[in-house]
Amino acid sequence: MQGARPTTGARMHTETVELLGIPQSNFVRAVRMYCEEKNIRYELTPLRPHAPEVLAIHPLGKVPAMRHGDVTLCESKAIVAYLEAVFPEPPLLPRDLRAAALCEQWISMVNTSIDRTMVRDYALGYLFPKGESGGQPDRAAIDAAVPVLQAQVAVLERAVAATGHLVGDSLTYADIVLLPIIDTVRNFPEARAAIDAAPALTAYFERHAARPSFRKATPPSQAKE
Numbered sequence: 001m002q003g004a005r006p007t008t009g010a011r012m013h014t015e016t017v018e019l020l021g022i023p024q025s026n027f028v029r030a031v032r033m034y035c036e037e038k039n040i041r042y043e044l045t046p047l048r049p050h051a052p053e054v055l056a057i058h059p060l061g062k063v064p065a066m067r068h069g070d071v072t073l074c075e076s077k078a079i080v081a082y083l084e085a086v087f088p089e090p091p092l093l094p095r096d097l098r099a100a101a102l103c104e105q106w107i108s109m110v111n112t113s114i115d116r117t118m119v120r121d122y123a124l125g126y127l128f129p130k131g132e133s134g135g136q137p138d139r140a141a142i143d144a145a146v147p148v149l150q151a152q153v154a155v156l157e158r159a160v161a162a163t164g165h166l167v168g169d170s171l172t173y174a175d176i177v178l179l180p181i182i183d184t185v186r187n188f189p190e191a192r193a194a195i196d197a198a199p200a201l202t203a204y205f206e207r208h209a210a211r212p213s214f215r216k217a218t219p220p221s222q223a224k225e
């Protein structure tokens with residue numbers, strides 16, 4: 001996708017990007033933060049997963065989905081790769097081969113393992129407990145996720161210690177996709193304790209969470225101030 005141009009050409013630069021999805025979704029937040037960093041004009045249409053308009057674009061009903069002119073897309077990384085080609089500056093997917101590969105590596109790790117443990121298994125155990133818990137936190141799911149989450153925090157602590165970024169010494173989409181996840185799990189005690197005990201990760205999070213792009217992409221219900 002790097003360097004590709006949409007067939008509809010220059011007109012695409014003037015069309016508004018429409019993002020479909022609930023603002024609380026960590027993947028919706030990441031794509032919004034990405035658009036804010038790039039100064040891409042976008043509108044958020046707040047739709048729940050599996051809404052008919054979402055299902056028309058994402059066959060599994062997940063958010064975010066995107067419309068841009070006559071282009072429709074789903075899956076956050078695909079959306080970002082497309083937008084990076086249409087709006088190349090400033091680059092948030094590195095162009096240098098090695099940095100690009102490392103960025104892809106971290107995005108993949110966050111989108112698969114870290115999102116699964118920290119959001120799906122852990123945070124959703126508090127927010128949307130399944131089964132017979134009567135709305136109480138799903139302790140079995142949470143307790144099973146905690147050691148995995150703690151190991152992932154240790155991995156992230158080492159990864160950001162040198163430069164305060166996951167890749168190189170500037171912000172990339174790898175950082176952007178991680179930040180809403182850290183923000184979400186810090187609301188819950190075991191994750192908060194693990195992150196508070198990781199000084200480089202805490203400093204990394206607090207520094208990037210102060211960016212206007214992060215604040216603008218944070219739904220009011222999750223804003224801390």
Ligand SMILES: N[C@@H](CCC(=O)N[C@@H](CS)C(=O)NCC(=O)O)C(=O)O
Binds near residue numbers: 025028049
């Ligand atoms: N791999 C997808 C994941 C998107 C995703 O899991 N979105 C969640 C909200 S954060 C969702 O739509 N969940 C509903 C479902 O899985 O049915 C992406 O990167 O966009």
